[in-house]
Amino acid sequence: MYVCLCKNITCGQIRSAIENGDAGNMRDLSQKLGVATQCGKCGRCARGILQDTLTQRSQNDIQIEQVSAA
Numbered sequence: 182m183y184v185c186l187c188k189n190i191t192c193g194q195i196r197s198a199i200e201n202g203d204a205g206n207m208r209d210l211s212q213k214l215g216v217a218t219q220c221g222k223c224g225r226c227a228r229g230i231l232q233d234t235l236t237q238r239s240q241n242d243i244q245i246e247q248v249s250a251a
């Protein structure tokens with residue numbers, strides 16, 4: 182699904198940038214992908230994807246730590 186129509190950026194591209202470590206905040210997303218740098222209407226949606234992806238990644242890290250410690 183397209184999140185940023187001005188820059189043709191999809192939800193998957195945003196998630197990939199976060200999961201690859203290329204972006205960890207909105208400033209990174211703006212600099213790397215151009216999200217929210219034109220009309221700004223995608224900012225709220227992009228921020229939600231950012232927060233969800235970071236939360237999911239930290240939960241996965243905790244699960245990996247628990248498996249490694251077991």
Ligand code: FES
Pocket residue numbers: 184185186187188216217218219220221222223224
């Ligand atoms: S929709 Fe993303 S800057 Fe316009």
